[in-house]
Amino acid sequence: MPVEQALSRMLAMTPVVHATESLPLLEAMGHVLARDIYASVNVPPADNSAMDGYALRLADAGAPLPVSQRVAAGQAPGPLKPGTCARIFTGAEIPAGADLVVMQEAVRFTAFEDVVVPDDLVSGQNIRPAGQDIRQGDCVLQAGIRLDYRHLGLLASIGVAQVEVFRRVRVAILSTGDELVMPGQTLQPGQIYNSNRYLLQGFLQQMGAEVVSFAQVPDCYEMTLTALRQAAEQADLIISTGGVSVGEEDHVKPAVEALGHLSLWKLAMKPGKPVAFGQIGSSLFLGLPGNPVSTFVGAQVFVTPVLAKLSGQSSGDRLCLSGTVDFSATARIRQEYLRVQAEWVENHWRLSAFPNQNSGVLTSAIRCNALAVLPPDTHVAPGDRLTFWLYDDRPSPSPSPSHDL
């Protein structure tokens, strides 16, 4: 089955976790907003000065003006006496009657310390009007937004201290394989370190999900059943790695079928062919192949949109870009997800492929910053274009050389 079709079927089966909670603003970081937020105040609440200087009436300009009051930020000014000006500081409220502020560098003083202002004055200059950022009653954020630091700042600016958010999506991770040991232990012959668990847990954390359980199970049907049953009791989504292929040691698929059902298995993608998707009780189940790059690509291609929908996010769409490849590659019947280094060079994106695209080479994900999509039955040569997305938008320390695949 093509990836796009599989993804639409996965999303059609994915519910929204509707439970909400009310959290103090700082704790809401990374949560998805459950209600629209309306401003109960203007931002700024009153007209205020954009400069350190003098507030006056345009009509009074022309003659030297005595200073009748001093207004610092945080003080409430009195009305401005006609024929005078007010000493004012950045952020301080404009006294009633004043209609402009002259910055202090632009004024002179008479021998009596009256203020002489320049001629080229405009009503409203250097005044930040009340509500210029947000008007009372405005809908400032809509439900479905995943809150980041910008939203926290905006919510704080309208005085919101507590927000209603969807609870975090609960995810269980299952690593399967007799060969796996945890970092920190010494490898015995035949063993490898379990990297997928760490990759997935870090990814889920970054996505705002809560990892509620982790199990590492050997290649044993009974133990896989037990682990899946326990995971389904706690999690909205179970993600397993390994054991979804066709060998006798691959027990995940039959175990899911025994406890629930599988809706999808085997997709036309590389890496990641034996991806499986289904349900156990009320938990969704996503089985990713064990190869570390299959897990990485599966996290990018499937976990991201499924988690977005579960968590109540209104859009899980990623930003897809188009770039020019400087290598040759051919995809057969499977859609390929190439690890590429995307560089912005001379007003276009140039994509260079990592030389070893094997699904066991996790280094490719670190040395590159993007996944380029090579559709089935496609050949690309230098100069051709491919769609890609950045999974790391930091500039790379050194551009990678080009490699044909």
Ligand SMILES: Nc1nc2c(c(=O)[nH]1)N[C@H]1C(S)=C(S)[C@@H](COP(=O)(O)OP(=O)(O)OC[C@H]3O[C@@H](n4cnc5c(N)ncnc54)[C@H](O)[C@@H]3O)O[C@H]1N2
């Ligand atoms: N006869 C066939 N064999 C295979 C096929 C096939 O169609 N016919 N498909 C191949 C493809 S493609 C993939 S992908 C793999 C997927 O296999 P599994 O999902 O069953 O994964 P495993 O065999 O358990 O593991 C694959 C590989 O990844 C390593 N691994 C597993 N878990 C971890 C982990 N947590 N951390 C690090 N590395 C892990 C594991 O040792 C294997 O090397 O099947 C092919 N075979």
Ligand code: MOO
């Ligand atoms: O589908 Mo597998 O991940 O190519 O090696």
